[in-house]
Amino acid sequence: TMYELVGKEMTDKWTPPWPFGKKPTILQLDELGMTDVPQAERVNDAIDDAKVETAVLQDILPDVGFGFGSGRAVGSNNWVIGGNTTKSGMPLLANDPHLGIQMPSIWYVVGLHCKPIDGSPPFDVTGFALSSSPGVIIGHNSHIAWGVTNVNPDVFDLYRIKVNPANPLQYEWNGAWRDIKVRQETINFGDGQSPVTIQVRETHLGPIINDNKVDKETGEIQGFNNKDPMALHWTALESGTILKAVTGLNEATNWEEFREALKYWDVPSQNFVYADVKGNVGYQTPGRIPIRAKHHSGLLPVPGWTNEFEWQGFIPFDKLPTVFNPKRGYVATANQAVVPLEYYDMLASELGEGENYAISQEWDYGYRGQRIIELLEKLAPHSIETLQVLQGDNKLISAEELIPYLGRLRFNEPELNEARDWLMKWDYQFDMDSPQAALYAEFWMQLANNLFGDQLPEQIKLEGWAREMWAAYLLMEQPNDTWWDDASTSDVVETRDDILVRSFREGYNNAVATLGNDRSRWRWGNLHTSTFVSNPLGRSGVSFIEKMVNRGPYPTSGCTGTVNNTRWTVHSGSFAVDHLPSMRMIVDLGDLTRSVAIHTTGQSGHPYSKHYDDMIELWRNIKYHPMLWTRAQVEAAAANKLILKPAN
Missing domain, CATH: 1.10.1400 (Penicillin amidase (Acylase) alpha subunit, N-terminal domain)
Structure with a gap:
């Protein structure tokens, strides 16, 4: 760990405590029904003590972002504004998830409009979908709109496992030996290499993730690691219900149905903002957030041979942070800390003093959140045009x-x-011309x-x-x-x-x-450029193919830490954009036909289509296209029509 490599004092200065009181949390004390709660020393200490990098994590953990941004600097922005601070008197909702740069866009803008059949509810929704899942992930229907950013919850732990010296397929648990489950996994490669089959050992805490290391000299897989095996306990390794949540969101007609749908949004936890056509706005954190032992920070590997550090369940949904029609008139999220520290004392008083209820230690340090709130206050009363200015703000x-x-x-x-x-x-301001x-x-x-x-x-x-x-x-x-x-x-x-x-x-x-x-x-844009690279052909090494499927470089505004979060990374030695706002959406709940959106590249994945890259210039200049909603809008804008009829 960093404590071992550079010492505790230097580590603590490199990973300082989150600046509570200096940067804004998503929700405030009064929005949580809390006005006079003692300082949460217990949880604060647990959070401070946990900010330690475990070097092994950088090599063995998968990307847990699930499309909505992960890590300290990626993330996303969203905010919702009540009608008391808009020109129309009705809510506005905005969202821009920050993801890795790619070609084509990860998103597909889609409208799903189905008449009710046999008593089933109508499906009438538009927004942004992923090719990997049905339904609209971010968007609006006839009644409500919603947007998401990543909470960056701490939902995985590493456990040190004691393997039976006489039997590598057993491990110690509470003084007895338990059998390890073993399964075979075949890894296929797309470059002509032969498949590789490995054996994966799995405990009740999760799979052992440092088996099957590759020898750096010979390239051979070394098999079981019985010296210092570690198991990964992660909520995403359990079967989930997120697709049920997506369907529920698409069909929800009010705040209660919205929250009911989010009870099934288990992994990954997101900051959901909400607005409806009746003028209501709100916020909800869903997801399975582990309850840990009081002395378990959640970031260091812990003994996995007793139940001392085993999870104590999950924070109940009704105790997760939420607000409906906040007094200040808006909610803004940018991956910063969700709640003040006092919230954890409230949980302890209601759920039990002997546990650690910390949601995360991996929040963004609040620069984007601070700037968003500054502009929400400064630019009011708001319209779609003021929110376009906000989404394109480049101040660091x-x-x-x-x-x-x-x-x-x-x-x-x-x-x-x-x-x-x-x-x-x-x-x-990190404008591209600056x-x-x-x-x-x-x-x-x-x-x-x-x-x-x-x-x-x-x-x-x-x-x-x-x-x-x-x-x-x-x-x-x-x-x-x-x-x-x-x-x-x-x-x-x-x-x-x-x-x-x-x-x-x-x-x-x-x-x-x-x-x-x-x-x-x-010009900043001469250094800071966006190149949209197609996978896998965009890195084929064949120049004419790469030229055909890739686009860029394009001079780009923004920077790491600006609202227009076009990230670059110091260790790369380059200012090239590696993460960016993968789409931008602004929904007008007073008139859904006025809503606007854009994503990075185009609707088509075919390099010879004019719609492969026709959104890039709009995206980088903070411009938008209409979010077509009514049938009349769609037919007026339609270039082609495809009708699918059953064969019989």
Whole structure:
């Protein structure tokens, strides 16, 4: 773990506590029916103690995002606004999930309109669907609209397993040996390699995930690991009911039916915002959130040979965070902490003091959420047009926090002083045409590497996302902290200002080398581009095929941590976009025909179709197309019609 590799003190500064009180949580105390609750020291300590990277997780855990964003910096945005702050007097709902860049788009815009048959309810819904599942995942029907972002819940744990030395197919549990289930799995490869068959051992806590390691020298699979086996306990490994939830959402007509549908949304937990044509708005967290032992943080591997660390069930649905028609008139989510810490004390008082009810330790650090709320307050009263402005906002609050520390420096080179003064006049907007945004990004890449990269172990990839942004801001007030010292200069102890000067100089020199000497001609979009790569042909290595199926690069606005969250990653050494708003949707509950949407590429997956890439320019310029709703709208816009008739 990071504690073992760099020590507890440095780890805690690299993974600081979530900034409760400084960044907004999704729900407030009064919205939870709580106004005067003691500070939740118990749960706060559990959360603080848990922020430790387990290096093995980076190699063995699958992507748990399920299409709605995972990790500290990806995520998504959504918000819902009541009629008291809209121009029409009716609710508006917006959503933009942030996913990996790909070709074609992961989404398919679809309208499903079915007449009732034999007493069944009508199916009348439109929105965004996934090819992997039926129904509309995000959208609206005749009565309600909904949108989702990822809660990033902590729903998996690693358990150290004691295997019977005399029988590798048994493990210890509460002082006795239990049989291990074994199944064969065949892994097929698409590049001509022969299939590989492995044996998977499974305990009642989950499968052992560090069996079958591959020898780095020989490439051979090593089979069972009886030295330090670990089992993965994960809610997603159990059978689920999410498709029933999707059907229920598509058919729901009010808040009660909406919540009833979400009782079946088990994995993964999402921040659902809600609005209806009667003027109501709301929020609900669904999902199976484990209840752990009080001393079980949830992020470190724990003994798996007794029931001491076994889950104690799940937080009941009726105790999960929810609000209906909040007094402030809106709810905004951007993967930040869902609730204040006092919520956990409320759970403890109602469900029992001896458990850990923490929903997660992996929230986004709140930059997007803070900016969304700023603009919700500033731009009111709202319309579809103001929400388009909000979805396209490119201000990075982290830059606003850090740049003042550059103003205190004096460089030996007049050119650097001039460039710094020029940067300090910037509006912190990462528009694709901004020259200052290019300089700040070059500076931030160097600062992240110089501050954190030299002391992080090689197992940990430096992301440069919201966690490092917030950690860097806190370290600015600790100018002599060990993190500022360059680990490669054993005879010198660097301080904050040394590293800031070095990072700005290196960033400026990189910008000049890449973009030229004339700062006025620099453009952030010349560094920050989106290339939509098709799988698998887009990486075939055959140039004419790649040219046929891929699109880009396109200059792109936004940055990691902006509302228009077009993410790039420090360890890549590039500013190329790797995650982005995979679609944008704004629903007008006062007039559903005025709703608008866009996704990244196009409706077609065929490279020779004009609809393969005809949304890219709209998407990157924050423009939209109508969400066709009525039959008259659809027929007026139809280019072709396909009628399927039964053979008999």
